[in-house]
């Protein structure tokens with residue numbers, strides 16, 4: 001049976017989470033992104049696939065505001081209706097901390113901190129009080145099946161457990177959108193399956209939007225929409241027409 005989000009998405013009136021227009025990126029003379037247009041709706045799970053070097057990570061980093069397009073003057077990037085390229089560095093850092101979560105292929109946990117502390121860090125940066133932060137971090141770790149692992153440091157956790165801690169860290173500030181770059185690239189197939197199911201559970205329970213770059217065909221096909229990057233552009237036949245409808249309504 002389709003879940004509530006699939007039903008709402010299918011109606012095509014959902015507001016947009018991301019509206020990117022004409023995103024270009026050059027490194028010297030090398031054009032990596034060649035005018036990407038992309039609409040992603042709130043609550044949508046979108047996968048991005050494509051050959052190595054096609055520009056997937058570059059696009060994800062720009063959409064996630066960790067990098068900037070080369071053509072700020074003739075492009076747009078609206079996240080949650082905010083034109084992020086117009087924000088000062090300080091406001092952008094605040095926006096990123098409050099609205100965006102990241103999950104990377106290599107979890108990038110801080111080795112000297114425990115699982116619980118790693119999860120808390122983005123909330124402490126946001127200046128959320130300690131007691132409230134720890135309560136939420138424990139709820140997330142419990143939800144992710146890590147109740148017995150609060151005090152373990154990353155090197156005392158399995159790869160799948162580390163990745164789930166990284167997921168909890170991405171969720172601690174309750175971001176509206178989560179960007180994941182090869183999130184299961186380093187996991188055995190069972191841990192990868194569990195992580196993928198988790199993304200959909202999170203979307204169904206908390207309404208978060210996911211943009212997932214992956215080489216995992218199974219995960220890519222589970223998404224509401226699969227986009228293929230070819231040579232710095234998104235293949236046109238993958239653009240969903242009702243996204244345009246959402247933007248014009």
Ligand SMILES: Nc1ncnc2c1ncn2[C@@H]1O[C@H](COP(=O)(O)OP(=O)(O)OP(=O)(O)O)[C@@H](O)[C@H]1O
Nearest residue numbers: 027030032050051052053054055056057058059229
């Ligand atoms: N900082 C950089 N300087 C110069 N070239 C870069 C830089 N970052 C990426 N590139 C080049 O841009 C192209 C796209 O890289 P990107 O990392 O986006 O690819 P990808 O689609 O994520 O590939 P993969 O599937 O291997 O992760 C590649 O040819 C890469 O060599």
Ligand SMILES: [Mg+2]
Nearest residue numbers: 056057058181
């Ligand atoms: Mg990549």
